Amino acid sequence: MSDNKRLNNYDNLPLVLDVADIRRIMGISRVSAYELVHTPGFPAFRSGRLIKVSKKAFFDWMEKGTETLPKDNK
Structure with missing residues (x-):
């Protein structure tokens, strides 16, 4: 699979994700993925x-992240 291809099927994902999987799932850069996992x-x-992440824990974390983000004061 191309490293730049986004992953979009939950059932085809491994049970334990790595930073490259998270990057492809979210469509973010490598640097952003490492910032996220830290x-x-x-x-x-x-x-x-x-650095590893359980698939279930990752998607549970994303689901909890649906709260409204604060507005920037720019």
Whole structure:
């Protein structure tokens, strides 16, 4: 699979996602994906040097993130 291709079928995803999977699912850059997995409250864990996320925990986290974001004061 091309590294730039977005993943869009929940059933075809692995049970444990890595940063590249999250990047493809969300359509964000590699840097943004790493910033995301280091965000407090994000359900990531380490497996040796690798950062992993349970598929269920990731989608539960996304579902909880539906609250309204504060407006920028620009």
